Amino acid sequence: MTDERTRSLLLVVLGVTAAWLWWSGAALNYVRPSLQPYLLAGGVVLVLLGLLPPLGLLGRRPARHTAGDPHQHEDARVGWLLLVPALVVVLVQPAALGSYAVSSRSAVPGGGDDTYPPLAPPVRGAVTMTMAEVVTRALHDRSRSLEGVRVRVVGFAAPGADAEGYRLTRFVIFCCAADAEALQVVVRGDPVKRPPDQWLEVEGRWLPRPVAGVDDLDPPPPVLAVDTVRPIAQPRLPYEYSLQYGG
């Protein structure tokens, strides 16, 4: 049976892991930024739950379990798994989802009500857009607001279909990385072969194509003819957080 002090230690380990994920920003690989404060709060509570009884701040220790209960051994064991998150963080460098996860998660944003806010003003020769905005405008905007516009967009390289080069990819998450969905554009005109998962900032123009029909639930991704490709480090926020842009 696991004694109270071991339990305390495991609770503290888990709490410290949570606090470290918050402090280092590594939690951003896993959840959306708005969940971060709650992660810290949860970690602090866990540390307190672990520390207060052994420090004796609450009088004598809680009574031991009743002996002879056949379930108690199982109870005692499973809590050891609280160590696993800490082990995973130590052994596997925290990382955002990458190109391996794309195939089972590709998504197409919906058309919405067909009203689009005006484009942002260009900065240094291109309009900076989220991947969600590029893909939604390209696939669904009947007024073709993207046509002729030089756009700048950030994502990582993921393998494309045959002879296609690569696809610039960005995951959208809503709550955590378990619900991630991939948005992609096909990149044309980059002479360099980019390794998978290399983060890139590209500038270029959309190759116009008729909007996707209402029935076309799986239209091919839009194509960008790029003239500038700049390798960058992974952004601090590796994901986008809404399929509906601008709102």
Add this chain to the structure above:
Amino acid sequence: MGSTFSPREEVAQQAAEAPRRRLQGRDLVVVLVVAALYWRVMMGGSVDQVVLRTWATVFMAIVVQALPFLVLGVLVSGAVAALASPAALARLLPRGTLLAVPVAALAGTALPGCECASVPVAGRLTARGVPAAAAVAFMLAAPAVNPVVLVATAVAFPGQPRMVLARFLGSLLTSIVVGLVWSRLARAAWMERARSRLGGDGPRWQAFMSAARHDVWEAGGWLVVGAAAAATLQVVVPRSALLAVADHTVLATLALGVLAVLLAICSEADAFVAASLREFSLTARLVFLVVGPAVDVKLVAMQSGVFGRQFAARFAPLTFVVAVICALLVGRVLL
């Protein structure tokens, strides 16, 4: 206090302490550490490391996302153990099962959390003498019909308020029906583990602490099991295999129900995933939304920890079937 010592040192300290313990805990930890080291050393640089990293990200995402809700849940559950006497709880609920179950389900809407919070609270309510049927109705309703989830659903399905209403009714109906069926079928032995829980004795602070510590230990450990299972299924089972059946009405409904079980997505995010499954009919997606918060691999793991295996083995299939039927009924009327 978090920055004064790193998790690495903590783990080393942990590993040093482990050999002094008796066997049950230690062997698990040793297996885990050896497996982790094996991956690190043997698989370095190979393709499989990408799989491992993807698994680790999904696993940690589920744990990190669930952790604050789990902590909230065990704090509430500690408070129930310390403050709510069985007599007071009995006075709060109507006497007859037919009334107590819907009241408990509606009470669930007041706990704006994820599934992970409601399992330990429901276990603690059972330990304090709340009838099993009412406790499970509360457990099913709390994550599915609270305001946060409904607002998220409205945002994910713009211009389709019927989807929000359908989700609310489908989930509420599911929790009430499961509660009532459970009150007929269930035997006390299936929930023995929840009834015989610790805590609730002695001074209030102590009762609170020991209940909260016990619950985080148990529900947290099983959360890790569930998150690992969900992450494995997400990495191993390609979603495209399930999406292939979208055109077939019956298969599509079942496929989305199964997908909800396998993905174990937080109830506050599943509406966005459902919205993107555009190949499927609205009714099939409603099944996804009603099944998800009620039964998924993570929840089954936590329930088997809190209530026992006998409970989970019966409760999960019952809930799945009832949730699918309720969603189909509500979908037929509303969508």
